[in-house]
Amino acid sequence: MIEPFRIAVPQADLDDLADRLSRTRWPNEVADAGWDYGFPLARLKELAEYWRTGYDWRAHEAELNELPHFTTEIEGQHIHFVHVRSANPDALALILTHGWPGSFLEFLDVIEPLSRDFHLVIPSIPGYGFSGPTHEGGWDVVRIARAWAELMRRLGYPRYGAQGGDFGAGISTALGAVAPERVVGVHVNYLPTRPDPDAGLVFSATDEARLDKIRHLMANRPPFQALQALTPQTIGYALTDSPVGQLAWIAERFAHWTDPGSRISDDRMLTDISLYWLTATAASSARLHHDTPRRIDPCPVPLGVAVFAHDITQSVRPLAERLYPITHWSEFDRGGHFAAMEVPDLLATDIRTFFLPLGPSASL
Template sequence: MIEPFTIDVPQADLDDLADRLTRTRWSDELPDVGWDYGIPLARVKELAEYWTTGFDWRKHEARLNELPQYMTEIDGQRIHFVHVRSARDDALPLILTHGWPGSFLEFEQVIEPLSENFHLVIPSIPGFGFSGPTHEQGWGVPRVAQAWAELMSRLGYDRYGAHGGDFGSGISRALAAVAPGKVVGVHLTYLPGPPPPGVTFDLDEEDTRRLARIKGFIANRPAYQALQATRPQTISYALTDSPVGQLAWIAEKYTEWTDPESEISSDEILTNVSLYWLTGTAGSAARLTKETAGIAPPTCAAPIAVAVFPHDITLAIRPHVEHLFDVQQWTEFEHGGHFSALEVPELLAADITGFFAKLQSRASTAAAE
């Protein structure tokens, strides 16, 4: 059963948030260390002050409720999703999957341009936002992909595309593996990982730099990833009890992983942070990292497109990717980072549209022959 869903946060929850923010017990900070020890105190205080005195959740709640949202249950888990049908009856369905610390909110700015050519399905990953929390073990990338396949089938879509970044990249590739006859192509913005084993590649200077960056990332696992992959329950107590703790945990990434020229507003950051806080899903969202740790990267026989944004966490290496996947489109952008749908929505939407237009044109030509 699929039912319409409306966001309606109890006023008591908003009052509790405001009370907690006014009673924040602030950490000290070493002088002149900048970002070397983590997100600076001044930045967190700035965002917290705005969260307390200027940010209006009800305004954003009303705006989000203009989107057609739904709720269903798959594999015993509540699944929240946005479903926007294109004015074109023959539009290709496209499922968009977010990552951490994102949410369905990050795709808001690409809905209008993409819905010109696609029927859009934008779910919240189990454990995230209104799809959370999860209530049992096993909700890693493969199981989420199985849920997405069921969701698309339930919506009546038997041929569709997929897009994702961060965890959404792995889920989109896994979806192509579990629904090979249905996923016509996969568009990705993030392809982390070591080089394919047992193969030697002749890399140019830029790819050599990218490889060094990937190896450094693997050798020095970031603190957030280590904690969420090993002790998500432990970190969940702090994030679930302290709104400023949740704020700092997420807001840090909106600086570290983005293009310095990008303009992600305080309202955009705080709407996403508020979603995590008001749904109490810091811990269940973190569990996805542990549930997926150690699982082999998903295979994907479907044609793929890779969009590389220069300020992403790591940058994909084309020879490595082409060894593993059927790469039909590769785009190197001059601007943008990990949150491309927020940072450069027009570039991302155009790249997605162009890729699937090519696939459909080739399919039409092949059918005519």
């Protein structure tokens, strides 16, 4: 059963958030620390005070409620999604999947341009926001992909495309493997490629620089990733109890993973962080790092890749082409990890370029 859904956060939850922010117990900071020890204290205090006294959740809640929200239950899990139908009844459907620490609202600025040509389904990953929390383990990218296939079946789409970045990219490629007879293609804006000394490939200077960056990242695993992959419940206690902790945890990712030239507004970032806080899904969202297997079945359907210069890493095409049937490759000198929020014009155009030739959802 699919039911309409409306966001309505209890006022008591907003009052509790403001109260907790007002009673924050701040740590000290060494002089001239900058980013050397983590998120700078002065900037975090500025964000926390704005979250408490200036940011208007109700205004953003009203904006979000202008979208058509729905919920359903799949494998016992509550699933939230936005479903925007194109004016073209024969349009191809696309399922767009966010990552961590994002949410469905990553795609707000691509809905209007994409819905001209496509029906859009934008779910919240199980354990995230209004699809959370999860109450059992095992919600990895493959299981989520199976849930997405069931969701698209319930919505009546026999053929569709999938798009995503971060975990959304992994879920989308897994969906191509789970339902290749239904998925016409997959478009991703994040595709990790691991160095392979036995590949026997010749790399350009650009590729070698990218490989060096990837090797450095592999040798110096980000602390957030290690904590969420190894002990998501432990870090969940801190993030679920302290709004400033949740704020610093996610705001640091926005600071490090975005293009300095394509700034995401504090309001948009705080709306994303508020979704984690108000739904108490810090721990359940972190479990995806723990539960996802290192290897999944290869994606057999056509793959389009958009590479953004300021992402965490950039894909190395010769390595990617050994693993995926890549039919489209674009590179952009603007944009970072949150491409749909940072450069929605570039991402929407690239998605349209990849999917339009693949035909409407009715073509079997």
